[in-house]
Amino acid sequence: MAIFLEEDLLPLSLLADLLFCERRAALHQIERAWEDNLFTVEGTHLHKKVDDDLPVESRGDVRISRGLMLRSLRMGLIGKADVVEFHRLGDESGIYLERGAGLWGPYPVDYKRGRMRREKGFEIQLCAQALCLEEMLHCPVPEGALFYGKNRRRQVVSFDEQLRRETEEAAARLHALVRSGRTPPARYAKKCESCSLINLCMPKVTGVRKNVGRYLSRVLADKP
Ligand code: SF4
Known part of the structure; x- marks a missing residue:
């Protein structure tokens, strides 16, 4: 098993980008x-609000920690959790937070802008947080949640075998991409309209070039 150097x-957040x-x-x-763009500003505001809240809070059988640093030397990722809740457990699978207060299980919660929706990248980013917590705290993290700011809804994400495998593969793919030092060419798609990098990336210009290339190939192929 490869172990990465510090x-x-x-950044763990690059998984959602990837x-x-x-x-x-x-x-x-x-x-x-x-x-x-509007979307990243909204996202930054939402994360700032999370950061501005108390770093540790207690609500009954839940302890809430904000801005916890996360790291996995195994996957080669580093980041910061918006929120990690620690739920009081009745079994032996958690960690001790304070003397005599029993065992607690970590439960990561990641804040997202907009309305609740399914996005694989978000689930993989959250699962990566869970895998970091497992590596750091040596206890299982079976579940977490995505919290959507617009309609204040929580989406529970179960970290099953398939999602864990996809997360590890995404981390390996991210490292391979960065090691290659090559930026893939742009391909215009509907999602580009919500991408904050559209003006830098100019996917429509690249798309035009691609069409010109196709047109030239066709013209050359038709030549006697
Ligand atoms: S604008 Fe560029 S970077 Fe953004 S999604 Fe489209 S191709 Fe990707």
Whole structure:
């Protein structure tokens, strides 16, 4: 099993980028390109609100920790959790938070802007947080949740074998992409309209070039 060095760790948040569009992940990590749009500003505001709340809070049988640093040397990822709840458990599978208060199970919660929807990249990013917690705390993390700011709804995500495998594969793919140092070409799709990098990426221009290339190939093929 490969163990990454601290200096080779990549931001965990890039996994959601990677699943959305490989070029976007490369523009962020390889070319260091950032540009805000309405969606990222809303997202930043939502995360700032989470950060502004109390770092640790107690609500009955739940302890809430905000901004916990996460790391996995096994997957080569580093990041910060919006929220990790610790739920009081009745069995032996949790961790001790304070003397005499029993065992607690970590439960990551990631904040997302907009309305509740299914996005594989979000689930993989959350699962990566769970795998970091398992590696750091040596206890199982079977479940977490995505919290959508617009309609304040929680979507429970179960970290089953398939999602864990997909998350590990995505982390390996992210490292391979960054190691290659090559940014994939743009391909225009509907999702580009919500991408904050559209003005830097210019996917329609690249698309035009692709069509010109196809047109030229056709013209040359028709020549006697
Ligand atoms: S504009 Fe489209 S192709 Fe370019 S990075 Fe964003 S999603 Fe990817």
